[in-house]
Amino acid sequence: MTDRRWRPRLLTMLLAVNVALLALPLAGIWFLRVYESALVRQTESELIGQAALIAAQFRAAWLAAAPPEALSQQPQAQRAPSEDRWQPIPASLDLADDPILPPAPDGVPPGVPPEPVALRVGPPLRDVLLAAQRHTLAGMQIVDARGIVVASTEDDEGGSLAALQELAEALRGAPTSVLRERPAESYAGLPAWPFSRVGGVRVHVAIPVIDGDRILGAVLLRRTPRTLIQALYGKRYHLVALGALLLLVGGALATFTALTVSRPVRGAVEQARRVAAGERGAVQPLPHRYTREVAELSASLATMAQTLEHRADYIRDFAAEIGHEFKTPLAAMRGTVELLRDDVAAMAPEDRDRFLDNLAGDIERLERLTRRLLDLARADALRPTGEERAALDTIIPPLVERYRSKGLQIAVEAPAAGLVAQADADSIVAMLTNLLDNVRQHAGPDATVHVAWRTQGPVIVLTVADDGPGISAGNQARVFDRFFTTARDGGGTGLGLPIVRSRLAAFGGTIRLLPSDRGAAFEVTLPLDTGAAA
Known part of the structure; x- marks a missing residue:
């Protein structure tokens, strides 16, 4: 039954996987906010630089305008200033880790008056801040040591910002940067950027103004960083070209990848269809085998197809041979039954007994054939476990003595002691029994059998030879064919040697007929159990 459900092609799946793999790094950057954090730190660095310049200018103006005793009256920094010449302020904000604080509140009326020197030098700096803001777009405020605004780009001079977290840290002597929510009214009417988070935050940087260990005031700057869309828009053509590439x-x-995989697969599918249509020899090694797995698959399919064809031939030939073997006795039995049915009343007793004897003989032959066929089926289906072991010096001598007691003359060469074969004892006994029975049946009563076994590398070589009349040249090539026998009248079925060959093959052994000037000589090989031999 054909499955007609839709399934994507291999090329489609591989293309989707490759696109997903290309998108994963971009998705990772997006979810980790790596690029947006870089934009935030870039803005923070710019604000730190601007604040440092403004703080230096405010410090110089404050020192120039202050009386000599004013500096000692300023609050002392709670954090000891570094004595190093270089004191860089690194950008450290991270959009993924740092909290986003609420919007900065407006200044509140101060509870104390502004510091006089800061109040005097602050207003002249306001024009500088406004001029710089036109280019930097940053909000700027200068506060005295009490957190009161003395110069600003907004109309909030005189208000107190001491409650701001970042400014409070700066007035203790520590430069501080924080992220705060951008007030909604500051971007009312502007397009929203759902793919960017930085559009809704502001970077606040507070830098203390210090002379020695005395706090003169602080500089507070704030600005919204560029959004991811704004940053990418400048590289839009390059990004489009890169995406297309x-x-x-x-x-x-x-x-x-699809061609290297799907092309051989399509070839294998086509070969399978030809086999299903009944074509023989359709499965051959694929012409395009780009990868090791495809080459192994092609070789395995070819081997499987050859095995199946061999088994099909075996079954077909075997069925024909069985039909031929059963046809003769069945035809004889049918004829005998018809004669007895038609003429049993008028038939002489001796003729009736002869026909009944023939009928019993045919039934006996069929029973014998059936038993041997079952033995052959068991031999073909034999699957060793790998644990079978058989010591020849404990199996062969008792079997030889049994056949000597039946009158068969057997000469045994001195065997090598301790040889153990990787096979079961039943298969070895069945092999020797068949060979010795053949000698008794074909070689005559005066024949002598020579049995010897030895090792040859990783195998045991066992030889069974007789000095009888031997096997004719015309029959030597057929001795292992199923149902071939020259002793059919004596009860031979022609299945003994095929059974032996199948049983030996299951353990990796072989049997063959050796050239011989006199008599018949068979050579059997069995795998040697090297562990036992050692």
Whole structure:
């Protein structure tokens, strides 16, 4: 039954996988906010640089305008200043890790008046801040040591920002950067960027103004970083070209992979269809085997097809041979039954007994054939476990003595002691029994059998030879054919040697007929159990 459900082609699946693999790094960057954090740190670095310049200018103006005793009256920094010449302020904000604080509140009326020197030098700096803001777009505020705004780009001079977390840290002597939510009114009417998180935050940087260990004030700067869309928009043509190139490369790789895999698979499918249609020899090694797995698959399919064809031939020939073997006795039995049915009343007793004897003989032959066929089926289906072991010096001598007691003359060469074959004892006994029975049946009463066994590398070689009349040249090539026998009248079935060959083959052994000037000589090989021999 054909499964007609839709399934994607291999090329489609590989293309989808390649596109997904290309998209994974981009997705990882997106979810980890790596690029947006880089934009935030870039803005933070710019604000730190601007704040440092403004702080230096405010410090110089404050020192120039202050009376000599004013510096000692300023609050002392809670954090000891570094004595190093170089004191860089690194950008450290991370959009994925740092919290986003609420929007900065407006200044509140101060409880104390502004510091006089800061109040005097602050207003002249306001024009500088406004001029810089036109280019930097940053909000700027200068506060005195009490957190009161003395110069600003907004109209909030005189208000106190001391409650701001970042400013409080700066007035203790520590530069501080934080992320705060952007007030909704600051971007009302502007397009929303759902794919960017930085559009809704502001970077706040607070830098202390210090002379020695005295706090003169602080500089507070804030600005919204560029969004991811804004950053990518400038590289839009390059990104489109890169995306097209990646898709082209991914498609090319997917096509190449699909061809190297699907082309051999289609070839194997076509061969399978030809086999299903009854074509013989349709499965051959594939012409395009780009990978080791495909080559192994092709070789395995070819071997499987050859095995199946061999088994089909075996079954067909075997069925024909069985039909031929059973046909003769069945025809004789049918004829005998018809004669007895028609003429049993008028038939002489001796003729009736002769026909009944013939009928019993045919039945006996069929029973014998059936038993041997079952033995052959068991031999063909024999599957060793690998644990079978048989010591020849404990199996062969008792069997030889049994046949000597039946009158068969057997000469045994001095065997090598301790030879153990990787086979079961039943198969070895069945093999020797068949060979010795053949000698008794074909070689005559005066024949002598020579039995010898030895090792030859990893195998045991066992030889059984007689000095009888031997096997004719015309029959030597047929002795292992099923149902071939020259002793049919004596009860031979022609299945003995095929059974022996099948049983030996199951253990990796062989049997063959050796050239001989006199008599018949058979050579049997069995795998040697090297562990036992050692």
